[in-house]
Each structure stands twice: as C-alpha cells, then as structure tokens.
Amino acid sequence: MEKVERNLIEPIGEVTFERSHMNLSKGLKKFQLKLENILVRKGFLLLLIGFLLGRALILAKLTPFCLPFFAAVYFIRRDKAPIALIGLVAGAATLSIVQASYTFFTIALFLIVYKLLRNFIKNEMKVLPFFVFFILLIGSAAESFILTSQVSLYDGMMAGVEASLGFILTLIFIQSIPLLTFSKRKQALKTEEIVCLIIMLASVMTGTIGWEIYDLSVEHILSRYLVLIFSFVAGATLGSTVGVVTGLIFSLANISSFYHMSLLAFAGVLGGLLKEGKKIGVSLGLFIATLLIGMYGEGIGSISITILETIVAIALFLLTPQLFTARVAKFIPGTTEHMAEQQQYMRKMRDVTAQRVEKFSTVFEALSNSFSNIDGKVEELDSERELDYFLSNVTEKTCQTCFKKEQCWTKNFNTTYDQMRDIMLEMDENNGVVSGKLMRDWDKHCTRSKRVIDAMQQELTFFQANQKLKRQVQESRRLVAEQLLGVSEVMGDFAKEIQRERENHHKQEEQILESLQEFGVHIEHVEIYSLDQGNVDIDMTIPYCQGHGECEKLIAPMLSDILGETIVVNSEECATYPNGFCHVTFRSAKAYSVDTGVAHAAKDGGLVSGDSYSMIELGSGKYAIAISDGMGNGERAHYESQETLQLLQKILQSGIEEKVAIKSVNSVLSLRTTDEMFSTLDLAMIDMQNASVKFLKIGSTPSFIKRGGKVNKIQASNLPMGIIQEFDVDVVSEQLKAGDLLIMMSDGVFEGPKHVENFDLWMKRKISELETNKPQEIADLIMEEVIRSRAGSIEDDMTVIVAKIQHNTPKWATIPVVQKQRKRA
Template sequence: MEKANVSFIEPVGEVNLHSSKWDIGKGIRKFQLMLESFFIKKGYLLVLIGFLLGRALILAKLTPFCLPFFASVYLIKRDRAPLALIGLIVGAATISLGNAAFTFAVTVLFLTIYRISEKWLTNEVRSLPFFVAIILGLGKLIESFILSRQLTLYDLMMAGVQSSLAFILTLIFLQSIPLLTLNKRRQLLKTEEIVCLIIMLASILSGTIGWKVYDMSIEHIMSRYLVLVFSFIAGATVGSTVGVVTGLIFSLASVSSFYHMSLLAFSGVLGGLLKEGKKIGVSIGLFIATLLIGMYGEGEGSILQTVLETLSAIFLFLLTPQVFTSRLAKYIPGTPEHTAEQQKYMRKMRDVTAQRVSQFSGVFHALSKSFSQMEVMQEEEENDREMDYFMSNVTERTCQTCFKKEQCWAKNFNTTYAAMEEIIHEMDQNDGNVSPRIAREWDKLCSRPKKVYETIGQQLTFYQANLKLKKQVRESRKLVAEQLLGVSEVMDNFAKEIQRERENHHKQEEQIMEAIQDFGIQIEQVEIYSLEQGNVDIEMTVPFGNGHGECEKLIAPMLSDILGETIIVNKEEYGTIPEELCNVNFRSSKAYTVDTGVAHAAKDGGLVSGDSYSTIELGLGKFAIAISDGMGNGERAHYESKETLQLLQKILQSGIEEKVAIKSVNSILSLRTTDEIFSTLDLAMIDLKNASAKFLKIGSTPSFIKRGNKVIKIQASNLPMGILQEFEVDVVSEQLKAGDLLIMMSDGVFEGPKHVENYDLWMKRKVQELETDDPQEVADLIMEEVIRSRSGLIDDDMTVTVAKIKHNTPKWASIPLHKVKRHA
C-alpha cells in the first residue's frame, strides 16, 4: 500500500508543479494584456506622451511639439484626441501657466479653422502640415505681440523657426504615431518610419530634461537605454543613428547636452558591433564609450555621475524582457527575427496555396467522376432502347394500317419482334440486302414484306447515324473524363510537393547558411523547396551582383559535399544594379546525360517528310525521344505526325502520366477527323536519375539497344493511333547503362533494305558491326546502309534517332564541409 501511495503522490506533485508554472505564465500574459489594453487600446499612452511633449522645449524657449502631436492624433485617431490634449496641457503647465494657456489657445484655433475648411480639403494628410505650420506661426506672433506690444525681427525669426519645425514634426508624427497606437502590425518598418520613430522617441525623452534621481539625469539614463535597445536589436547602423538623432534633439533642447551626442553615437556604434555578445556585449560597448567620452566631457568630477547613469541604463536594459525586444525586432529589416517572420509568412502562403490547389484537384476529380458515371448505363440497354425506337418508327409506317396488326403484334408479339429484329440486323450487315431464308420466313408472317423492307432501309440510315453520333459523344465524354482525371492527379501531386515544403526545412536552412558562412562566404537567405534525393531544389539570395561565378565555383561544390550529391546552378537572376542582391537556384545534377543524333530523308528526296521526331526535356529529370510516322507521304502525313508529337509534348510537359497522355492523343486524333488518316508513335522515356527507360510503341517498328557487342531488341504490338478509340498501351521497361546506344527508327528505315527476308537480323547485324559510338555518326551510317541497299532510291520517308547514355561528370569537384542531415 505504501508503494501505491508513493507512486500516486509523485505524479500529483508533478502535475501541481506544471500547473503552478502554467498559472504563473498565464498570470504574466494576463497582466501584459491588461497593460496593452490600458495604454494602447484605451489610449492612455497618448496622455503620457502628450505630457512629456508638452514639457519639451527647443532652444529653451520654443514649444513646437504640442500642436503637431495633437493634430496628428486628431487625424489618425480622432476619438483619442481629447486624451492627447489633456496630456499636452498638463505637461505645458509644469513649465508655466502661460505655456499651458498658449497650448490650449492654438489647439482651439486649429480645431476651429480646420473644421471650417475641412469640407474643401481633398487630401487631409497632405494639407495638415501646412495648417499646423501656419496656425502655430500665427499663434507665436500673436503671443509675442501681446507680451511686448510690438513685433521685432527676432520675433519673426523665432516664429519662422517654430513654424518650420512644426511642419517637419507633423510629417514625422503622422508616420510614427500609428506605430505606437496600433496593437497589431504585420508590415515591416520602412527606413523612413524607423527614423521617424527614433525622432519621436527622442522628442518624448526631451520632456524629461531637468528630472533627476539621486543627482542622475533621467534624460541621460533613458537616452542611453534607448541606444542600448536599438543597438541590441538592429546593430551598429541603427544604434549609431539613434544615438546621433537623440543627442541632436537633446542638444537643441539644452546646449549643455551637446557633448552627450558624441557619447550616444559612439555607444551605438560600439554596442552594435558587440551585439554578438548579446545584452552583456552591448552593455560593455556603452560602458567603454562612457569611460572614453566621459574623460573629455565635463572634467573628472562628472565621470562618476556619468558612469552611474550608464550603469542605471544598463540595469534597465538587462531587466527588459526578451518578448519586447523580439517583438520590436520583427519589424526592422535585416534582423534575424524579421527574417524568421518573413519565412513564417511565406510558409503560411505556401500552406494556403497548397490547400487551394488541393481543392481544385478535388474539383477536377469530381468532374472526372461525374463524366465517368454517365457511362454507367450499359450499352446493351441503350441499344435495346434505340432498337425499340427503330421498331416504333417502322411499324408506324407499315403495320399501323395493316389488317393483320392484331394478329402480328397482339397475339404473336415475340415472334414478330424477333423476326423484324433479325431482318434489321441482316440489312445492317449486308448493305440493305436480306438472305433468301430470312425473306421466306418473313413472307410467311407479313402481308406487306416489300413495304417493310423499304421502310427499314430508309430508317436504317438514320439509325446508323444516330448510333455513330452517340458513340462519338461517349468517346468525347471518356476523353474529357481521362483528361480531367489526369489534371486532377497533376494538381494533387503539385499540392503534395508544396506541402512537402511545409515539412519545414528551416532547421536545414539554418545549418546550410551557418556552414557556408563559417567558410567565409556571406549569403543573405536560404530557401529549401526539396531535399529529396536526386531532386534537390534550393534558392539562395547572395550579394554577388557582379557575377564572377562564385555560385558555380564555390557555393554549389559546398552544397554537393553537405548534401552528399552533385549540386549545380540551375538559374541565376542578377539585379539591374551591380550592387544588388542575386537570386540563385540550385538543383540536383542528374546522374546521366543523353547525347542525340538524327538522320532523316523524305521520299524520293523531297523536302517534306511524313515522319516527325522530337527530343523533349521534361521536368523531374526525364528525357523523351519520340518518332511519329504519318500514314502515306507528303504534307498531310507530315501534318498528322507533327500534330501527334506536339500534342504529346504538351501533355507530357504538364506532368500527366505517359499512358494517359498517349490515350488522350489517340482519342483526340480519332475524334478530330472522319478521314482514314492514322499515325504511329515510338516513344522512349529515359529517367536521368537511374537510366531506366520506358518504351511505348504504337504501331511502330522495333528499337535496338547496342551495349558493347550485344544488341537488344525492343518491340511491342499496338495498332497505329486513331484506328481504335479504346486500346491498352503496352509499356516495355529496360534498364539502360552508361555507354549504351539507343537506336529508334521509322518503318522506312527498318523495312527499307531491298531483298531482305528478315529485317530484324539484318538491322541487328548492321548495328553490331558499327565501329563508332558517336550518335550522329551512327544515325548517318544506318541511313546510308539502307539507302545503299536500294541502289540509292528512297521509296519511303526515313528517320533514325540515336541516343547515347553517359555518366554526368560534374564540372567542379565538391568542397569538403561538415554534413547537414536531410531530415530534422
């Protein structure tokens, strides 16, 4: 019992521990949401910002921040404008009551003029800075006139300065206020928005000038804290920018703070350079800058105070939660967090795309099934129905007025129906003639036999035309069903490939980027689409805009070693400017390559041959060789064979399986014309990853594989295309090897030799006697042998295609690096 109790108590303790951790995390999250709701959603952050901006001064006299801030809030979030006004007036009142009165007065003046002229404004955003600048300048002039009863040149200059600052600040606040008031933001920050945000934050901090805690200036602590945060997030460039802008704003507010700009700028540079050391490294950068600049600042007496201010800023920085810095970093270009956010967005888009493609695949599959179900009705039932209609039309014209109608169709229905059906079939098979035996039997049953024969002959033409039309409709439906099914399969495979990207190769992406960067080559981004053996697909963004072959000579060989297979550059896209980034696509190098040679001749040495040939580079590492021989010779045969290959090429390149592609081409050819025009097809599909080959022969002659001194014959039996609407495609598979010669030919070559009884043996012997393995030379020699055997005559169109299988030798050897696993 004790063991039972112990084993029971331990899990409960663990559960309580996890539950307490979960409760703490939930409480922190709830507190965070409460703060966001209070400051951002309810707008009380605007009160705090308004209070500090209301206290901010330029040149110890000007207050150009109040009206631009209120006007921007009024335009962006009008319902929160009263909160901003309260903060501004309270902040201005801490300087003087006159300052608060001036702030309230110019705000009321702005509201009055803006509301009156609002209905005439076409673009409020563009016109707002002008309104603010003019109203604040007028307000400053009115204030100066009331105080001194006159206007001096100095007053006009100060009013102009304040008006100009107000114009610029309005533009800045319009850019930066949405960044502080919108809780959810998905877009990254532009450079202008980052600068505007920095200026606004520095302006807000200038409102703390004069505040001290234990003789330490709050503005110094907060400005250094601001530099620490941005240096840690975005590096030296943004950190130094924050330091310069913040120091400049402070020096305008108080000339005594001018040296502080050097300290902040230097801190931003050092902190950014040491950001690899995380928060400690950035803090050390600020501390070193403080010691170096502090010695030349205000003498030795202030060094201790400056160091204490720096330590306070570092303390606040170390207390800053990771959630805050990571969240801000997502919106600043160039940060790892921003890159991860962009990749996350791209993966989400890929997921949505895969889902939509999969849905479309389902739609095409349902349509295919719908067309297929139309054929569920048995042909026999349909034929019986057609026969009933046929009988009705015949009896309506013959038996309806006959006196023996009751005798034939009421009393002897089965006998009469069977006899008339036999006559219809007999006339259908024998061009309208009836055999003597059936005629004698029918004469015994019918009193109007000649009338019946004539009527059946007339109706038979319509009956046959109707059957043929319905057959073509059925074939068309079947063709559409097969095509829809093929498209559905292609789209489904495409959706699966996109979803394979969702297998999240981000771990491998980081490993590849780290491995290449450790070698000393800087790359911006890695996108892995596939790591499947033999089908690797990787895209990189590299800073090689000048294109000296770095990708081909360095990065591809490194990837070859990392992934354990040969990787080559598939495509490079350079920018228009040399300094721009370059997008490079890396793919698996195929294990084999194919060299081809072709020889062809038209009948009697003509210009137009009825044969057509094609070598097709398909996706996924497949290579196709095809020969089509149109029936007969001349332009019509050439058109038929060429059309067959073009249709086949388009369908194969779409990704549809070979069998479905050939059946589709056959159906199109058989439905397209009523002429007796047929064409043969000889297709070889070679997989360049393992050199396996599939041969599909439709009415074509045998092919031959020469492997050393051995000759292998490839043969299959199928009728030419277009003869039958339905046929099964025989597929012959053969494993090719490096050095093999694949020889394909039309019947003009295979059956061309004169006085030869066994074409197979003759062709095998000629192939075996070949002393060259160059594809073009082999094709020319075979063509020459056949023509010579006929004393130089060409009795039929002739085409020979020869393909040589070779190992693919990479141009550049791999560069050794550590391995990266293909799967996480």
C-alpha cells in the first residue's frame, strides 16, 4: 500500500512542479508585457531617458543632448514628443532654473523654425541635423550674450563644439531611438546601430553622474553592468567596444573618470574571453580587471570603493533574468541566439515553401486524375449514341420516302437495326467493303439496298473523321495527364528536398580545418553543406595559391582520406590579385566514368543524316546515351530524329522518370503531324555510382555489351515512336563492370552488311574479334567493316556509339592525414 501511495505521490508532485513552473513563466510574461506597455507604448521610457539626458553634461558645462534627443523623437515618434519635452525640462531643472529655461528656449526655437520652413523641406532626414546645429549655435551664443553682455572667442568656440556635438548626436539618436521604442523588431542589428545604441546608453548614464548610494557611484555601477551584459551576450569584441565608448563619454563628462575607460575596456575583453564560463566567468573577468586597473586609484580606500561598486554591478548582473539577455542576444549578429533565431526563421520559410510546393503537387496530381479518369461506361454510351446518330442520318436520306418504312422499322426494328449496324462496322473495318453473305442478306431485307449502302459509305467518311478527331482529343488528354503527373512527382520530390534541413557541421568543420592546417595548408574558412555518402558538398576559402593547384593536388586528396571517399574539385574561383582569396567547392567523385566514341555517316556520303545522337550527363548522377533514327533520309528525317532527342533531353533533365519521358515524346510526335513520319529511339541510362544501366528501345536495333571475349546482345520489342498512341515501354536492366564496352548502333549499321543472313551473329563475331578497347577506334572499325562489306557504298544513314565503363580514378592520389578521426555526420 505504501508503494502504491509513493508511486501516486511522485507523479502528482512532478505535475504540480510543472504547473507551478508554467504559471511562473506565464506570470513573468504578463509582467513583461505590462512593463513594455507602460514604458514603450505609453512613452514613459522616453520620459526617463529625457530626464537623464536633460541633466547630462559634457566638460562640466555643455548640454548638447537635449535638443538632438527632442528632434529625433519629434521626427520618429511625434505623438510622444511632449512627454520627451517634459522629461528634458525636468532633468535640466535639477541642474538650474537657467538651464531649464535654456533647454525650453532652444526646443521652442527649433519648433518655430521647423514649422516656418517645413514646406520648403524635401528630405527631413538630411536637413534635421543642420537645423539642430544652427539652433544650438544661435542658442548658445545668445545665452552667453544674455549672461555676460558679450560673446568672447572662448564662448564662440564652446558654442561651436556644442553645436557640432548636437549635429552628431542627432544622427546617433535617429538610429538608436527606434531600437528602444519599437518592441517588435525582427532584423538583426547592424554594426552602426549597435555603436549608436551604446553611445546613447552611455549618454543616458552620464545623467547619473553625481548620484551616490552609500558612497558608491551609480554611474560606475551602471556602466560596469552594461559591459557585463554585452560581454556575456556578444563576447570580447563588443564587450571591449562598449567599455571604450562608455568610458570615453564618461571621461568627457568628468575628466577624473578617465582611468575608468581603461577599466571598462579591460573588463569587456576579459569578460568576453571568459564567457564560456557563463555569468560567473564574465563576472570574474570584471573582478580581475577591477583589481588590476583599480591600482591606478588613490589609495586603499579608493580600491575598496571600486571593488564594492564592481560587486554591486555583478550582483545586478547575476539577478538579471535569462529571458532579458537572450532577447538582447537575438538581435546581435554572431551570437548563438541570433543563429538559432535565423535558423528558426529559415526553417519556417522552408516549411511554408515546402507546403506550397506540396499543394501545387497535389493540384497537378488532381488535374492529372481528372484528365486520365475516363469512365468506360461513359465511353460505351458515347459510342452507342454516335452509332445511333450515324444510322439516323442514313435512314433520313433513304428510309423516310420508302413504302416499306413501317414494315422495316415498326414490325422488324431489331432486325433492320442489327443488319445496318453490322454493315456499318464491316465497312469501317474493311475500308468500305462489305462481305458477300451480309450483302445478300441485306438485299433480301431491303428494297433499296444499294441506295442505303451508298448513303452509308458517304456518311462513313464523316464518321471516321469524327472518330479520328475524338481519338486525338483522348490522346491529348492522356498526354496532358501524364505530363501533369510527371510534374506532380517532380514537385513532390522538390518539396522533400526543401524539407531536408541543412545540418550543422561545426565539429566536422573544425576537424577538417585543424587537420589541413596541421599538414601545413592554410585554410581561411570551411563550410560543410552535406556529408552524406556519395553526396559530399564542401565550400572552402583559401589564400591566393598563385596557380599552383593546391586544391586539386593537396586539399582534395586529404579530404578523400578524412572522409573515406574520393573527393574532387567541382568548381574553383581563383583570386584576381595576389592578396585575395580563392573560393573552391569540393564534391563527391562519381564511382565510375564513361569514355565514349562516335562514328557517323549519312546516306551516299551526304551532309545531312536522318540519324541523330546525344550523350548527356544528367544532374542526378546518370549518363544518358541516345540514338534516334528518323524514317527515311534527308532533312525531314534529320528533323524528326533531332526533335525526338531534344524533347527527350529536356524532359529527362527536368527530373521526370524515363518511361514517362518516352511516352510523352511519343504522344507529342503522334499528335504533332498527320504525316507518317516515325522515329526510333535507343536510350541507355547509366548510373555513375553503381554502373547499372537501363535500356529503353523503341523500334531500335539491338545493342551489345562486350566483357572480355564475351559479347551479350540487348534487345526489346517496341514499335517506333509515333505509330501507335499507347504502348508499354519495355525496360531491360543490366549490371556493367569496369572495363565493359557498350556498343549502340542504328539500323544502317546493324543491317548494313551485304550478303549476311544473320546480322546478330555477324555483329557479335566482328565485336569479339576487336583487339582494341578504345571506344573511338572501335566505333571507326565497326563503321569501316560495314562499309567495306558493301564495296564502299553507304546505302543508309549510319551511327555507332561506343561507351567504355571504367573506375573513376582521381588524377592525384589520396594523401593520408595522421592521427585524425574520420567522422561522418
């Protein structure tokens, strides 16, 4: 019983903890939303920033922050400008009533001048800093004149400095205020935006100069806290930048704080270097920097206060929720959070794109089904209806005026109908000829038999034309259905490829980089896209190699040893100047290569042959060899065969399966012309990874495979393309080996030898007697042998293609990398 109670209590406790954790997360999120609503949407953040900038001083005298801040807020968030004005005047009032009056006067002067000249301004963004510059210059000079009744050279110089600072600060605030007031931002921060944000935050912190809590300086605590945040989020580079910029602005505000810039910069560097230790490591970096730089202070008391300020900043940093730092990190390029955010965005875009492609694929599949699903019953009913129309037209011309109409169609309807239908069907099948028996039976039944037969023959011409048109329409529908189905399959495969997320190969990239650098090859950058077997894809950036071929001679062989498969250079972009970089792409080498040779001749030695051939390497790792023989000779046959191969090549390169491609080409050829122009097709698809081959022969002659002294014949029985509209493509599959010779030829070569009864045996014997294994020599010898057998005459177009399968051996041998694990993702 106790065990049962314990088993029940433990899950209940876990559920209770999870619920409390979820409630806490929801509570924090609600609090964050309320805080954002108060600070950002209602404008209290601008009120707070304005208050601190209103009392911020430069060189203990100048206040260049007020007018630039108000001008930027007025330009970006005009509805919140009154709140910013209240904050600025209130902050200036903490310094003196005169300073508050001066701030209000300069802002009022800015508004008046801006209202007067607004109609003449085309680009407010460019003109706004100049407005601020001249108004600050006039206001500062007027203040000096009112207080001292004169404007000295020193006063003019200070007025120029303040106006120049206002000009620069206006540009900075225009960049940085949107980062604070727009809560929903998706883009990463640019470098200039980060710097502007840091300057603005440091400027706001100068408003806390003079504030102390138990002898601890507030501006020191906040500045160190800011360095801790950015060092933890972005590392040493940004951390040191924040330290230098913040310390520089503090030193301008108070010259006694000059050493503080060194402390903040050093703390940013150490904290960023120790960020792998999380918050403790970053805090330790600030503490070490405080101890080292604090020695420049004034005595033991100064060091103790500095250490206490650092401890308070560290405490605030440790109490900062992870939610805040993670949110800041999302907008800074190079951080893990930013990369995760980008990957999430790309994953979402990828999924949306894949879904849309899949929807398109479904639409094309549905369209294909709508074209291909033709009900047999509907076709049968249509045929019966057409037969009824045919007989109705015949009887209208012959039986309407016959005196035996009632006898034939009322009393003997079935007999009359059946006999006329049989006559019509026989005439349709036998080109208008009717058998003697059926003709005698019809003569006995009908008194106007000859007239009816003539009417049937006349009507049959229109009936056959309609039937042919109907068949062409049905064939067109079938062609469209097959094409739509092929497109649907290609788009479905494309959607699956889109959904394959690019894996992160940081570990493998470091291993490859380290291995190559230890060998003495300098690599600037490595990026791995795929490490799948047979589909390796790696990009590298290397220094200028001066044309020595390091990529092909060193890097590719070393990668081959690291990855355990042959890697070759796929593409290379060399630098155009000595100090530049070369960009190289490495891919998996194909296991086999194909070396080809072709012999070609036209009938009677003419220039135009009816044969066409093509050898193309498809992007899917396959090599296609095709021969097409147009019916007859000359330009028309050449056009037919060439058109067949071009259509086939384009369809195959689109990724559509071979059978569908051949059927599509056949349908196009059969629909395109009414002339009896047909083409044969001999297609071999060789897989470059395993050397398997598929033969698709459409009305073509046999092919031969020579392996050593043995010759095998490959043949299939299919009619030429364009003769019939529907046919099944017979596929013959074979497994080739390295050293095999594949010989394909047109009928002009296969049937060319004279006084030969068995062409198969003759061709096998000639191929087996060949002593060379070079494809081009074999093609020339076979062509020469056939022409010699006919005493030098060429009575038909002749084409021979010979392909030799061999292992793909790289030009440079593999270089072993010592003491490195060969890992594959």
